[in-house]
Structures are given as structure tokens and as C-alpha cells.
Amino acid sequence: MSQTDGYTRFVNQPFGKKIAKTAGLPQPVPLRRHTQGDPLVTGPVLVLGSSAAAESVAKQLWKEEYDVRRDVGLKQNFAAVVVALDGVQHPQDLSDTVLELGQALRQLDSNGRIVTIFRDPNAASVTNDATALAARRGVEGFTRSLAKEMRRGATANGIVLGDDVEMTAASAQSALRFFLSGRSAYVAGQFLTVSSSAGEVPANWDAPLADKVIVVTGAARGIGAAISEVLARDGATVIGVDMPSAGDALSDVMNRVGGIAVQMDITAEDAGDQLLQKAGERFGRLDGIVHNAGITRDKLLANMDDSRWDSLIAVNITAPLRINEQLLQARGDGIVADSLRITSLSSTSGIAGNRGQTNYAAAKAGIIGMTQAYAELLGESGGSINAVAPGFIETAMTDAMPTATREVARRMNSLQQGGRPVDVAEAIALFHADASAGINGTTLRVCGQSMVGQ
Amino acid sequence: MTSTSNAAIAGGSLRPAVVLGGNRIPFARAHGAYTGASNQDMLTSTLEGLIARFGLQGEQLGEVVAGAVMKHSADFNLTRESVLGTSLAAHTPAHDVQTACATGIETVGGVANKIRLGQIDSGIGGGVDTISDAPLAFNSDARELFMQLNRARTTQDKIKVAMKLRPKHFAPLAPQAGEVRTGLSMGEHQALTTHDWGVTRQEQDEIAMNSHNNMAAAYEEGFFNDLMTPFRGLDRDNNMRPGSDLESLGKLRIAFGKQLGEEATMTAGNSTPMTDGAAAALLSSEEWAETNNLPILAEFMDFEVAAVDFVNGEDGLLMAPTYAIPRILDRHGLGLDDIDFFEIHEAFAGTVAATMKALADEDYNKNVLGRDKALGQIDPTKLNVKGSSLAAGHPFAATGPRIVASLSKMLHEKGPDSLGLISVCAAGGQGAVALLRGR
Numbered sequence: 079m080s081q082t083d084g085y086t087r088f089v090n091q092p093f094g095k096k097i098a099k100t101a102g103l104p105q106p107v108p109l110r111r112h113t114q115g116d117p118l119v120t121g122p123v124l125v126l127g128s129s130a131a132a133e134s135v136a137k138q139l140w141k142e143e144y145d146v147r148r149d150v151g152l153k154q155n156f157a158a159v160v161v162a163l164d165g166v167q168h169p170q171d172l173s174d175t176v177l178e179l180g181q182a183l184r185q186l187d188s189n190g191r192i193v194t195i196f197r198d199p200n201a202a203s204v205t206n207d208a209t210a211l212a213a214r215r216g217v218e219g220f221t222r223s224l225a226k227e228m229r230r231g232a233t234a235n236g237i238v239l240g241d242d243v244e245m246t247a248a249s250a251q252s253a254l255r256f257f258l259s260g261r262s263a264y265v266a267g268q269f270l271t272v273s274s275s276a277g278e279v280p281a282n283w284d285a286p287l288a289d290k291v292i293v294v295t296g297a298a299r300g301i302g303a304a305i306s307e308v309l310a311r312d313g314a315t316v317i318g319v320d321m322p323s324a325g326d327a328l329s330d331v332m333n334r335v336g337g338i339a340v341q342m343d344i345t346a347e348d349a350g351d352q353l354l355q356k357a358g359e360r361f362g363r364l365d366g367i368v369h370n371a372g373i374t375r376d377k378l379l380a381n382m383d384d385s386r387w388d389s390l391i392a393v394n395i396t397a398p399l400r401i402n403e404q405l406l407q408a409r410g411d412g413i414v415a416d417s418l419r420i421t422s423l424s425s426t427s428g429i430a431g432n433r434g435q436t437n438y439a440a441a442k443a444g445i446i447g448m449t450q451a452y453a454e455l456l457g458e459s460g461g462s463i464n465a466v467a468p469g470f471i472e473t474a475m476t477d478a479m480p481t482a483t484r485e486v487a488r489r490m491n492s493l494q495q496g497g498r499p500v501d502v503a504e505a506i507a508l509f510h511a512d513a514s515a516g517i518n519g520t521t522l523r524v525c526g527q528s529m530v531g532q
Numbered sequence: 533m534t535s536t537s538n539a540a541i542a543g544g545s546l547r548p549a550v551v552l553g554g555n556r557i558p559f560a561r562a563h564g565a566y567t568g569a570s571n572q573d574m575l576t577s578t579l580e581g582l583i584a585r586f587g588l589q590g591e592q593l594g595e596v597v598a599g600a601v602m603k604h605s606a607d608f609n610l611t612r613e614s615v616l617g618t619s620l621a622a623h624t625p626a627h628d629v630q631t632a633c634a635t636g637i638e639t640v641g642g643v644a645n646k647i648r649l650g651q652i653d654s655g656i657g658g659g660v661d662t663i664s665d666a667p668l669a670f671n672s673d674a675r676e677l678f679m680q681l682n683r684a685r686t687t688q689d690k691i692k693v694a695m696k697l698r699p700k701h702f703a704p705l706a707p708q709a710g711e712v713r714t715g716l717s718m719g720e721h722q723a724l725t726t727h728d729w730g731v732t733r734q735e736q737d738e739i740a741m742n743s744h745n746n747m748a749a750a751y752e753e754g755f756f757n758d759l760m761t762p763f764r765g766l767d768r769d770n771n772m773r774p775g776s777d778l779e780s781l782g783k784l785r786i787a788f789g790k791q792l793g794e795e796a797t798m799t800a801g802n803s804t805p806m807t808d809g810a811a812a813a814l815l816s817s818e819e820w821a822e823t824n825n826l827p828i829l830a831e832f833m834d835f836e837v838a839a840v841d842f843v844n845g846e847d848g849l850l851m852a853p854t855y856a857i858p859r860i861l862d863r864h865g866l867g868l869d870d871i872d873f874f875e876i877h878e879a880f881a882g883t884v885a886a887t888m889k890a891l892a893d894e895d896y897n898k899n900v901l902g903r904d905k906a907l908g909q910i911d912p913t914k915l916n917v918k919g920s921s922l923a924a925g926h927p928f929a930a931t932g933p934r935i936v937a938s939l940s941k942m943l944h945e946k947g948p949d950s951l952g953l954i955s956v957c958a959a960g961g962q963g964a965v966a967l968l969r970g971r
Contacts, residue, residue: 318584322757323767326577329584333619339584341757360587360825 082108083472083488086495104494107231110189111500112260114311115284119157119191119258122147124182127162127175131195131245135160135254138246150181158191158258164239166196166213176220183227192234193257194221198271201241218269225267225527226492233257233266233493233527240273240516248277249516252508255283261504264469264497267527270517276460277515286511288313291361292419293353295344295397296371298324300473301423303331304499305368308507310335317357319344320371344371344397350404358413365415366510367405369398369422369445374475376434387437394441398422399448406455417460421509422449423502424467424521430530442467446521453519462518464509469525472496491526539650549644549815550828550971554937555582556811557763558770559925562663565766566808571600571607574763574810575614575660581761582656582812583619586826592621594652597639598812599629600660601928601959602707604667611658633879634837635659636811636932637956637964641835643815653820657936658812659929665808666707674701711959713843718850718959719880723789723798725848726882729889736802736881737781740922743878747919748774755918759937771805771925788880802881807925811933813940828971830940830952835966836860842961847900850883852963853955854890858897858907860965866951868908872970873942873952875935876910878921883957888912918942932956936966943970 086106088094098105122145125136140146147154161179166172179192186192197204199214217236225234235257237250244250253270256262280286292309296302297318306316316337320328325341332339340356342349357364372394375386408414427435428442449465456463470476470487476496479487488496505524508514538544557578560566566574575598583589598611607613612626629639640657647655670678677696684690710717726736750756751768760767784799821828838855840847853876861867868891876884888910890896897903918938921931932954939952950970957963 322754322760323762325581325761325767326763329581329761332584332587333580333589336587336589337584338587339581339761341761342754346754359827362825 083495085485085488104489105229106489106494107188109231109263109493109495110260111263111498112504116260117144118255119144121145121155121157121187123258124148124150124156124159125162126159126178127165129162129165131164131239132160132162134245135162135195138251150178150185153185155185155187156182156190157187158193159186160254161192161194163194163196163217166217168209169213169216171213172216172220186232188230188232190232191258192224192228192232193254194234194236195245196236196238198238198240198273203241221269222267222527228266228492231493233262235262235265235267236269238269238271240271243272243275243516247272247275247516248279248513249275251279252277252511252513253517256504256508261508263504264493264501264524264526265505265522266492268523270522271520272516273518274457274516276457277513280511280513285313286513287507290314290365290510291317291357291363292366292368292510293317293319293357293364294368294370295319297331298327300475301468301471301499301502302370304503305370305506306331306335306337308500308503309368309510310337312507312511314510315361317353319353344401345392347400348404349397350401353401354405354408354413362413363415364405364413365417366419366421367401368506369401369420371397372423372441374435374438376438378434379436382437390437391441394438395444395448398445402448402452409459415461417512417515418456419461419510420452420456420463421506422465424465426467426469426523426525426528426530429467429523449521450519457518460515462509462515464517464519465521466502466505466509467521467523467525468497468502469523469528470496471502471524472498490530491528493526495526497524497526541649541651544650546648547650547817548831549647550818550821551830551832551936551940551968552814552816552821552826553582553585553829554759554811554813554933554940555585556760556930556934556937557581557809558760558766558768559807559809559927559930560766560769561771561925562806562808564664565764565770566662567664569662569764569808570665571603571610571660571662571810572614572617574662574808575610575658576617577761577763578658578660578810578812579614579618579620579656582814584761585758586814589619590621592623594655595643595646596620596624596626596656596658597629597643598626598656598658598660599635599639599929600662601630601632601635602661602663602666603630605669632959632962633877633926633928633931634956634958634962634964635929636934637835637936637954637966638837638932639929640813640815640832640933640936641964641966644832644835647815647817654814654816656812656814658810658933659927659931660810661927661929662808663806668704668706671701671703671705677701711842711849717788719788719798719803721842721849722880722882723792723796725851725886726797726880727789727792727795728848729886731797731882731885731889733782733797734778735885736797737778739878739881739884740781740802741776741778743916743919743922744773744776746917747772747923750918755941759941769924771807772919772923798880798882802922804879804921804926807927809925809927809930811930811937813933813936829944830971831969832936833967833969834860834864835964836863837962837964839963840961847961848886849961850879850957850963851886851890852961853957853965854887854896855901856963856965857891857953857955858901858903860967861907864967868910870951871953872914872946872950873917873939874910874915875920875939875952875954876915877926877931877935877954877956878916879926879957881922884915887955932964936968939968943968946970
């Protein structure tokens with residue numbers, strides 16, 4: 079599997095570019111992805127708006143020696159635009175700032191970033207306030223549509239601030255850095271909601287997971303292997319889990335990332351306790367778990383047999399539920415961190431539904447429910463739980479799809495290409511950082527703003 | 533890491549060597565799943581699996597000791613070359629051992645001894661063998677000619693030597709299947725021993741059946757989940773036949789000892805087939821285990837090697853362990869009743885049966901072993917309870933570390949101070965036994 083698909087390579091050559099342009103075909107570009115030590119952006123950052131949020135973002139970026147601009151200027155190219163809309167009280171208030179943003183769009187670099195900042199429409203304070211709620215929802219719709227107008231690998235996403243949360247909060251900074259950097263390459267038209275000021279800024283943003291011990295299930299290949307690599311890159315020690323039959327691939331991954339390999343079936347009754355024991359023995363602690371292991375058993379419901387349905391439910395949702403229960407049970411025993419962070423893999427199929435995947439969608443939507451339900455309990459002690467819903471991610475599984483189906487699926491999103499396992503891994507890593515503790519109970523889509531679903 | 537206290541070899545006291553775990557690849561019947569895999573491939577993969585299980589990436593171990601019985605001359609540094617291909621620190625030294633099927637006990641025992649003496653703090657004992665990639669050499673006539681060619685100085689001399697080359701010189705020399713001094717294959721030797729001890733077909737078939745069924749049950753309960761890493765598409769020993777029964781084993785034809793006619797009892801079912809595979813066990817001092825937060829499974833207490841005079845027919849070829857077992861037990865003041873698990877390598881079911889009969893035999897103990905009475909009966913319910921070579925197969929040098937790792941886990945599960953005895957017979961009339969204590 080190469081870094082870009084064949085079509086993307088073709089349209090990024092002079093001849094291919096000409097053909098695509100003439101015929102009005104999609105013109106995907108290779109996406110900017112993060113490597114250790116990369117800056118957030120490599121060009122000027124325009125910060126629009128006059129709220130406290132705008133001031134704090136500009137100040138922070140300026141302190142880190144980024145080229146920060148406060149007005150559009152003439153023929154100035156921008157690597158990113160941060161649009162602070164947190165002060166809007168009425169939909170009418172949007173116009174000045176968004177029209178100024180419109181001026182800057184033609185000057186946005188390839189792989190550029192737009193990040194809107196606004197107040198949470200779900201906040202209790204606006205439940206009955208029609209104009210305020212209309213304004214906040216308005217920003218949401220605006221951001222989603224703008225994301226669809228982006229070209230050449232650029233994205234638009236939003237940071238949603240809870241009522242008492244300022245942009246100086248660790249998690250707001252963590253979210254901003256994620257959206258600006260190559261870590262969010264395949265995230266478009268999405269929102270990160272910072273619901274509290276919990277969390278602390280790391281000593282080093284290049285090692286936000288330093289000293290963390292994190293379990294990754296299904297770590298032998300594909301997305302699980304990428305998650306292991308990214309967590310290790312960000313400083314974590316990984317306990318990789320997979321079926322005994324995948325042990326050779328698992329040991330390759332673990333030897334690459336300096337982790338330990340645990341061959342076990344996560345559907346075992348005592349899987350959580352086994353993992354606790356292993357983490358306790360070796361590291362004396364467990365800071366997080368990534369419920370990545372999953373299977374597909376596609377069939378139309380009319381043709382579904384009980385083994386297809388039950389085995390999928392057992393692996394994809396029953397196992398995470400049971401393991402979480404066992405980990406939560408053990409809190410206070412000295413191994414499970416108070417700031418336990420749990421992440422799980424959901425799927426756009428769980429959000430939008432997918433023909434032939436009733437079982438898979440039931441489980442993956444179940445993950446979203448589980449994530450919402452545990453948020454309060456985990457948040458109380460500084461922990462968190464979040465989910466990532468990947469869209470079309472290029473793996474060995476998608477390589478096996480029929481060519482035409484695959485080509486269509488790849489282009490059905492704003493970035494007009496499939497994502498990479500690393501794109502999912504970056505989102506998972508974001509949620510495991512203490513800096514992101516204020517983001518809790520959410521599901522982030524990593525789908526290039528796929529046309530299906532919300 | 534070096535210990536601060538005085539090492540035993542420098543006047544300090546001996547310290548225990550402990551087993552932390554192990555790893556093996558599934559064993560594969562020869563010329564099957566592992567065709568094309570070299571000893572180095574298999575040993576490297578086995579070590580990589582062990583490293584991943586214990587998080588030893590970049591670690592400098594005291595020493596890695598392994599070996600193979602069937603070895604290419606180019607593999608003179610097999611273990612060191614394998615280590616260089618792993619994630620261990622390149623500063624980890626390694627050496628090869630080669631003493632037929634006792635290789636694997638000798639590698640583990642050697643590492644244990646160095647740990648006990650304080651020369652090293654950690655190490656891996658391993659073994660590997662392949663029949664599918666066995667070395668073929670030029671025969672000795674051809675080799676002599678090539679040496680002459682090498683020594684010839686003038687072109688004329690060279691041509692003279694080259695002219696002597698004949699097609700027969702290109703007939704390769706395969707590894708000896710039989711004993712060098714008797715010309716008999718190992719199976720034929722065992723057939724004589726089996727017959728001498730009056731071991732019945734039924735007794736042997738039962739041992740074979742139990743081996744397969746015990747091992748299949750161990751797989752089912754997940755016993756091997758932390759003892760094995762898949763290799764080349766195999767995640768179980770492909771020789772194992774779950775659901776083995778006496779009826780089907782009873783139908784197999786005689787494979788060895790055909791000259792015994794009606795009294796021949798050894799079949800392909802109760803003899804271990806040729807197999808490819810590798811295994812390794814991780815050992816250390818107690819301090820090293822503690823520093824690295826690795827739970828201790830068992831203590832490797834001692835090992836003992838014996839040899840018999842099979843050439844003159846005084847002893848059975850594979851009966852050396854009957855000499856070594858009483859010696860090691862005596863040394864520790866132990867009897868057979870003290871042992872919780874017996875791991876008697878199943879080269880042939882007949883070997884296991886004959887070994888047990890000999891140890892219980894008054895005459896044999898008095899006249900052959902020079903003891904005043906029989907050592908005693910081995911309780912068959914304590915024998916090879918997770919299966920052994922008849923089910924798993926027997927890649928010669930890998931069998932020792934396979935048993936050490938499995939037995940250590942069994943003893944750990946049984947509890948502290950449980951005892952296990954390993955017995956491995958070997959070509960050349962040798963045998964190695966080892967004693968382990970659970971932690």
C-alpha cells in the first residue's frame with residue numbers, strides 16, 4: 079500500500095491534472111501528515127474575530143513564534159485561519175467575521191486549515207434562548223458547509239467551548255493544535271467539544287503521552303498497529319493485544335514500538351482482569367485502553383445467521399463493555415490510573431448505517447452509547463472516554479474490495495480520497511493525552527467529511 | 533547490569549537461576565509448512581516472539597545460547613547471527629551448542645549455570661532444527677578432490693586433478709539417519725529396547741493417545757497463549773491429532789523392528805515424526821527478574837547428563853536418562869514421589885515406557901545402575917500432562933527449551949515448591965535430565 083492511491087498520483091502530475099480539470103473530475107492531493115517534531119503549520123496564521131478566544135489564540139501562537147496575522151491584507155498566503163465566533167449572540171453577528179474569512183480563502187495554502195471557535199449549542203444556558211442557540215447552531219452549519227468548499231487537502235473544523243471554558247484551557251489548546259497540525263489530516267467538517275477546563279498542558283507537546291501505559295486491542299495489524307505506533311511515538315508504553323493466531327504480526331509491531339505482546343482472546347470472561355494483572359506486574363499502572371479489536375461479518379439481515387450476529391456482537395461491543403467494567407471495578411486498587419482514558423473505535427457505519435452491516439452498525443453505534451454513558455463516571459476522577467468513527471480508511475480490508483466500489487467509496491468525501499490508519503491513530507492519541515481531559519464522552523469522525531451520515 | 537555482591541565465581545555464594553517464560557513457534561512436520569525456512573529464520577522468529585512477550589527490545593542480555601543438530605557448515609555462528617537479526621541489543625553475546633537431542637537442555641542448563649555463578653544476570657537458552665532444510669554436503673571423495681584442486685599450484689596440476697572428477701563425486705552426502713557406530717537407525721535401536729523391556733503395543737499406543745489428547749486440551753484451555761508465536765501460517769503444531777483413539781492407532785502398520793515379526797510393536801503413531809521448529813526459554817537471576825518486573829515461574833535447579841554403552845549392546849541407545857535421573861534425584865535428596873510433573877521426552881512411546889519400567893525394575897537398578905533397590909514407579913497421571921513430542925513433534929534441539937518453558941508454567945500454576953523432572957534421550961547413547969522447582 080503506497081502513501082497515495084493511484085488516481086491521486088495521476089492527477090498530481092501535469093498531464094493528469096489537466097485531464098481532471100477539463101473533465102471536472104475530483105482532484106485530491108497528498109495530505110499533510112504529522113511527523114515527530116513538525117510545527118503546527120509552516121506559514122502565516124490568520125486569527126479572525128475580536129473575542130477573548132481570538133486574543134488568547136493569537137497570543138499563544140505568537141509566543142511560539144508562529145507568524146500570526148490579524149487581518150487579511152493583500153495577496154498574503156495563509157497556512158491556517160482561526161475564526162473566533164464565540165461571541166456571536168445572534169445569527170446576524172456572523173456576517174462581518176465570516177465575510178472577512180471569505181476574502182482569505184483564495185489565499186489559503188494547500189493542506190491549509192480553517193478552525194472555527196464557538197460556544198456549545200447544547201449548553202444548558204441556551205436551551206431556551208432561541209437567538210443564541212440559532213447563532214451557535216449557525217456556526218455549526220457554516221463550518222460543515224465551508225469544509226465542503228475546501229480544496230487541495232485543506233480542511234475546516236470547529237472547536238466547541240462549554241459555557242465555562244476558555245481557549246486557554248488545556249483541552250482547547252490540545253484541540254486547536256490537533257486541528258492545525260498534520261495530525262488531523264483526514265478530519266474535515268468535524269467538531270471537538272471541550273466541556274470542561276480539566277487537563278494540563280504537557281511539558282512537551284511532542285510527547286503528550288510520556289509515561290503512559292496504554293493497552294491497544296487488535297494491535298497486530300492495520301489501524302491497531304498504527305495506533306500502537308502513534309501512541310509510542312507520543313511517548314506511551316504500549317501493551318499490544320491480539321488473538322494468539324495473530325501473534326507473529328503482533329510481535330513484529332511490538333518489537334517496532336518497544337511494547338509488550340499479549341496473545342489473548344478479548345472475549346474471555348476475565349479479559350479485563352488479565353490485562354490489569356499484566357499491566358500491574360510489568361508497569362505497576364494502567365493509564366488507558368484502546369478498544370480497537372473488531373471484526374466484520376457482513377450479510378443482509380434476511381440472510382444473517384446467529385453465528386455471524388453473535389460473534390460480532392461479542393467481539394465488537396460485549397468485550398469492550400465487560401473490560402471497561404472490570405477496569406472501573408479496579409479503580410482505587412493502585413493499578414488503574416484515576417485519570418483512566420478509554421477510547422474505542424466506532425464507525426461511520428454506526429452513525430449512518432450501511433447495507434449488509436446491521437450487526438456491525440448495532441455494535442458500532444453501541445460504542446457511541448457506551449462512550450456517552452461512562453463519561454460522567456470517568457470525568458469525576460479526571461478520566462475520560464471518547465470514540466473515533468473512521469470512514470473509508472485504506473487497509474488490507476479495503477484493498478480487497480472490488481475496484482469500482484473502492485474507487486467510488488474513496489471519492490465520496492470532501493478530501494476525495496481514503497484515509498490512512500495513521501489518521502485514526504492520531505485522533506486516538508489526542509484523546510489519551512492528559513491535555514485533552516476536558517474532551518469527554520464525544521465521538522470524533524475521521525472520515526474526510528464523508529457524504530454519509532451527519 | 534552487574535550485581536553489586538560478590539559473584540559465586542569470585543568467592544561469593546551461588547544464587548538461584550530462575551525461568552521467566554519462553555516462546556516457541558508451532559512445530560511442523562518435515563517438508564511441510566516450514567519448507568524454505570532456515571534454522572536462522574526459525575530461531576530469529578522465536579527470539580523475536582520472546583522479546584515482544586517480555587518487552588526486551590534493545591536489552592543487552594548476558595548471553596543467548598542455542599543450537600541445532602542439523603546444521604549447515606555456514607551456520608557456525610547460528611545463534612549470534614540470529615541474535616543480530618533480532619531487536620535485542622547487538623551487545624548481547626551468543627554461542628552455539630550441539631549435542632544431539634540433548635542440545636536444548638544443555639543450552640538452558642549452561643545459561644542457568646552462568647547465572648548461578650554470577651557470570652551473567654540474564655540469558656536465553658534455545659534450540660532449533662529443520663529437516664526440510666537439512667545440509668547436504670559433498671561426499672568425502674569429492675571433498676578430497678576439491679582440496680587437491682585448491683592445493684594445486686600450476687594450471688597443469690589443476691587440470692590433472694579436475695580430470696579425476698566423476699559423476700559419483702556429485703552424489704551428495706545426506707545427514708546420517710542412523711547411529712554412526714552401529715548403522716542402525718534410532719527407531720531400530722528403540723525397537724530392540726522396547727522389545728527387551730516387553731513394552732506392549734497397547735502401552736505405547738496409550739502413551740501416544742494421551743500425548744495428543746493432553747496437548748489438544750492444553751491448546752483449548754489457552755495454555756500455549758503465552759508460550760508460542762505463530763510462524764508461516766501455523767498457529768498450532770500440525771502433527772497433533774486431537775481426538776486420537778486406540779482404535780485408529782491400533783490400525784497403523786509396523787514401522788520399526790520388522791525383524792521381530794509378530795512381536796514388533798512400533799508404528800508411525802507411537803513414534804515421533806521428523807519435525808521443523810524452534811523454542812527458547814528466558815532465564816535470569818532473581819534480582820534481574822525483580823528489576824525488570826518479570827514474574828518468576830520456576831527455579832532451574834540442576835541438570836545432569838549421562839551416557840550409555842549401546843555400541844556393545846549392553847544398554848539401550850536411548851536409556852541414558854535412567855542413569856541420570858537417579859543421580860540428579862540423589863544429589864538433591866529427592867525420590868520419584870516428590871515430583872509433581874514428569875516430562876519424559878517422547879522420542880518414541882517405547883522410550884518412555886522402557887524408561888519407566890527400568891526405573892521400577894529391581895534387577896536393572898541393582899545390576900546396571902548399581903543401586904541397592906529400585907528407584908520406584910512413576911505415577912502415569914503425572915506424566916506429560918500437557919502432551920509431549922508424540923503430539924507436538926520433535927525438532928531435535930528445540931525440545932529441551934519447549935519442555936523447560938511449559939514445565940515452568942505448569943509448576944508456577946501448581947504453586948511454590950512443586951517439583952518437575954525433565955528427561956531427554958539423545959543420539960550417541962546420551963541423555964540429559966533437569967530438575968525444576970515451582971515459584
